[in-house]
Amino acid sequence: MIDAALLEVRNLTKRYGGLLAVDDVSFDIAPNKITAIIGPNGAGKSTCFNLISGHTRPTSGTLAFAGDDITGTPDYRAARLGIARTFQATALFRNLSVIDNVIVGTRQHARSTVVDAIFRTPQHRRDLRACREGAREALAFVGLEHHAARMATELSQEAQRRLSLAIAYAGRPKLMLLDEPVAGVSHEEMGEHALLIRKIAASGCTVALVEHKMHLVMGLADAIVVLHHGKKIADGTPAHVSADPLVIEAYLGVKTVA
Amino acid sequence: MTARFGASRVVVAVAIVVGFVLPFFIHNPYYQQVIVDGYITAIAVYGLNVILGYAGQLSLGHAAFYGIGAYIVALLTTRASMPFWPALAIGCVVTGAFGYAVGALSLRTRGNYFAIFTAAIGVMINIVLTNWQWLTGGNIGIVNIPSAGHIGSISFDDAIPKYELVYVFLLVAIAICTAIRHSLFGRTLLALAGNEDLARAVGIDVTGAKRLAFVVATVLAGLAGGLYATYVGFLGPETTQTDVTFNMLLYAIVGGLGSTAGPIVGTLLLSTLSQFLQSFEKYRMLVFGPALILLVIYLPGGITSAVDRFRSRARSHDRFEAPISSATESKVSS
Numbered sequence: 001m002i003d004a005a006l007l008e009v010r011n012l013t014k015r016y017g018g019l020l021a022v023d024d025v026s027f028d029i030a031p032n033k034i035t036a037i038i039g040p041n042g043a044g045k046s047t048c049f050n051l052i053s054g055h056t057r058p059t060s061g062t063l064a065f066a067g068d069d070i071t072g073t074p075d076y077r078a079a080r081l082g083i084a085r086t087f088q089a090t091a092l093f094r095n096l097s098v099i100d101n102v103i104v105g106t107r108q109h110a111r112s113t114v115v116d117a118i119f120r121t122p123q124h125r126r127d128l129r130a131c132r133e134g135a136r137e138a139l140a141f142v143g144l145e146h147h148a149a150r151m152a153t154e155l156s157q158e159a160q161r162r163l164s165l166a167i168a169y170a171g172r173p174k175l176m177l178l179d180e181p182v183a184g185v186s187h188e189e190m191g192e193h194a195l196l197i198r199k200i201a202a203s204g205c206t207v208a209l210v211e212h213k214m215h216l217v218m219g220l221a222d223a224i225v226v227l228h229h230g231k232k233i234a235d236g237t238p239a240h241v242s243a244d245p246l247v248i249e250a251y252l253g254v255k256t257v258a
Numbered sequence: 259m260t261a262r263f264g265a266s267r268v269v270v271a272v273a274i275v276v277g278f279v280l281p282f283f284i285h286n287p288y289y290q291q292v293i294v295d296g297y298i299t300a301i302a303v304y305g306l307n308v309i310l311g312y313a314g315q316l317s318l319g320h321a322a323f324y325g326i327g328a329y330i331v332a333l334l335t336t337r338a339s340m341p342f343w344p345a346l347a348i349g350c351v352v353t354g355a356f357g358y359a360v361g362a363l364s365l366r367t368r369g370n371y372f373a374i375f376t377a378a379i380g381v382m383i384n385i386v387l388t389n390w391q392w393l394t395g396g397n398i399g400i401v402n403i404p405s406a407g408h409i410g411s412i413s414f415d416d417a418i419p420k421y422e423l424v425y426v427f428l429l430v431a432i433a434i435c436t437a438i439r440h441s442l443f444g445r446t447l448l449a450l451a452g453n454e455d456l457a458r459a460v461g462i463d464v465t466g467a468k469r470l471a472f473v474v475a476t477v478l479a480g481l482a483g484g485l486y487a488t489y490v491g492f493l494g495p496e497t498t499q500t501d502v503t504f505n506m507l508l509y510a511i512v513g514g515l516g517s518t519a520g521p522i523v524g525t526l527l528l529s530t531l532s533q534f535l536q537s538f539e540k541y542r543m544l545v546f547g548p549a550l551i552l553l554v555i556y557l558p559g560g561i562t563s564a565v566d567r568f569r570s571r572a573r574s575h576d577r578f579e580a581p582i583s584s585a586t587e588s589k590v591s592s
Binding site for chain 1 (some may be wrong): 441446458460461470502
């Protein structure tokens with residue numbers, strides 16, 4: 001690998017009581033690439049994302065992001081360092097308008113305080129303007145710029161998915177973790193969503209995604225990490241991974257002769 | 259849009275002016291007192307609106323913070339003979355500091371913990387104020403609390419300046435809440451109330467933001483308490499009882515949680531209504547209770563939400579198109 005990894009996952013382990021949800025997993029996420037984490041149900045994919053995003057603390061193992069150790073960094077700090085994420089079920093601020101959803105996504109870069117807010121200082125006005133502009137750009141990026149004033153809940157399921165992408169993208173992250181980004185998206189619109197994910201990567205934001213739909217992953221990912229029962233059983237290019245006998249066994253349940 | 263915005267500005271301006279001139283038309287001191295009591299409570303309810311209406315955190319100890327502000331102002335102006343204004347400032351700051359400490363202890367976890375903790379704090383403070391005889395006067399309380407003195411030739415011992423003093427602070431409280439509502443901080447609070455996990459994921463220090471909201475809420479409660487002490491002139495521990503908190507919650511919810519006009523509408527309506535139902539004595543709850551149940555069923559967003567609903571009905575409900583192709587038609591350049 002020529003480039004240094006953007007994210008280095010080393011011996012990552014998460015134990016829930018007697019269950020090893022993630023068991024000694026190590027892999028790299030290369031910058032400006034799309035990395036997919038796949039595996040059967042219960043393989044530990046979402047737990048792995050929760051550990052990387054700081055939502056959950058690992059039992060052991062280390063995470064290094066852009067060369068810095070971020071093990072145990074809480075989620076909101078990880079977000080400020082440039083790790084954005086989306087959730088499996090579309091997560092929005094349902095009580096806010098579309099533009100306000102995305103403004104909240106940009107807010108981490110604003111420095112004005114509650115005092116600035118109360119006295120409506122020039123600093124706050126500048127921050128609000130910058131956030132609104134950032135939010136407009138992110139909305140245009142996902143094709144929702146004409147719906148800024150609507151309530152988030154007025155959007156269709158598919159458009160809500162794009163809004164959740166815009167919220168994450170608006171913070172100008174270095175790494176976006178997408179947890180099943182096309183769940184609930186119709187078959188016809190899935191191809192467009194894949195293009196949108198590719199557009200995110202092309203804009204200089206590294207993408208890591210968890211996904212069940214193999215045909216989507218194979219066409220989209222530059223690299224694949226396969227988890228099974230919390231362990232990594234393979235990683236590499238799509239072609240390499242799909243030819244791996246352990247992967248075939250995990251997915252098809254075929255016992256290979258030892 | 260612009261026309262409606264302009265119209266609502268006119269409504270607000272008229273309401274402000276009406277508020278200012280009201281005591282020149284209502285001479286009955288009893289009515290004046292009912293209104294000013296309503297204003298004072300409304301200031302505290304605006305605080306509740308920040309922590310509950312915006313940040314979605316249920317505080318069940320609001321009357322205790324109201325009481326802290328009231329007792330500090332009462333004690334400083336009587337025992338320490340301090341003038342009203344510095345006493346009020348100290349009252350607000352100390353109440354806010356209490357709020358910070360309570361928030362730091364109780365806002366780390368989510369859910370009901372904060373509500374239970376603040377309820378316990380409320381009861382504790384009420385017990386302390388009732389039993390700390392030498393400081394608070396116990397059940398007898400503190401009497402002869404001086405007025406705000408005078409500014410130039412305007413004496414705050416007179417009815418109209420007394421009214422205007424509270425009224426100006428009410429406007430300040432409304433201005434603060436409105437400014438927060440439309441700020442980045444306000445959006446942050448609404449966002450974390452709506453989805454805490456997502457708020458964290460976009461870099462919001464959820465615990466810190468809630469704590470800050472609680473400080474704002476408690477400062478407004480302390481301000482209201484300080485104004486109450488000087489307005490009424492005497493103070494007892496019953497001002498910090500849990501049913502005072504529940505009344506405030508009721509006013510906030512009936513008015514409309516999170517709305518700018520909700521606290522003042524809810525407080526004035528319910529507090530004057532319950533005053534005028536006094537003659538029914540305990541039977542007033544027979545009217546009050548069912549009326550509240552009907553309100554919660556038909557207007558769950560509070561009275562002010564009826565106005566919003568009426569307005570949004572004017573908006574078109576056309577289905578809309580948001581084709582994803584507009585985002586991807588340029589394809590990927592690289």
